[in-house]
Amino acid sequence: MPVEYVEFEEARAAKGLRMAVVTGVPSPWGEAAKGILHVKRIPWKAVRLDQGNDEMAAWTGERSGPVAMYEDDAPRPGWAQILLLAERLAPTPPLLPADPIERARVMGLSHEICGENGLGWVRRLQGVHAGLTGEPGFPAGVADYLATKYGYRADDSAGYSRRVSDLLRMLADLLHAQRGEGSPFYVGDTLGAVDLYSATFMALFKLLPPEQCGIAEAMRPGFEQLDEETAKALDPILLEHRDFVYDKFLELPLTL
Secondary structure, eight states: OOOOOHHHHHHHHOOOOOEEEEOSOOOOHHHHHHHHHHTTOOOEEEEETTOOOHHHHHHHHHHSOOOOEEEOOBBOHHHHHHHHHHHHOOSSSSSSSSSSHHHHHHHHHHHHHTTTTTHHHHHHHHHHHHTTTSSSSHHHHHHHHHHHHTTGGGGGEEEEEEEEHHHHHHHHHHHHHHHTTTOOOSSSSSSHHHHHHHHHHGGGGOOOOTTTTTOOGHHHHHHHHOOOHHHHHOOHHHHHHHHHHHHHHHOOOOOO
């Protein structure tokens, strides 16, 4: 079922679950949140993020997306907050293990993908650095905006590829180990949160085909340009896992 977009005023006045999301590009944080709600069959209304809308910012508390708004609760802007809300609203199918040690492991791995200084965060800064230094990356205007918002510092740029590569290799090693045990999933033998995050965040390295993911051509290098170190660390098993998750559990084409 395609995502249902409504106008801001309708979303603000509605009950239940609403979520402000970035549109036009496959923002992995937003696509992961959409995927969680899809897997759990949680009904919701989507509103297109308008960063210049002061009323929307007052409602969500942010000028970023995704931000989940449930009933009259406080806004939930973080990936973990959205995941935990979804687990509460629809416990089945679970995306977090019941065992506390395994649950902590899943949350830790998810943070290394979604959190500050995690895979998505640093990979985004790679694209910013490329765009600001004349290499293929985010367009200059986009790169300037992201640089200010997410703490880009030119002095740190030498470490971006190393951090991204370390995380890619860690994820690939986990998948290879699981494949050796007969499982296509990161943890255990069922779909979990890490699978959804890994699959959606691969957009930052290799986009889905155009018929499945429509995106302005000017934005494509910011997602797909790879330096030598990053390209070497992007094990094919990561994209194989992405394709498996989208084919079996998520909805295509993306509704951007």
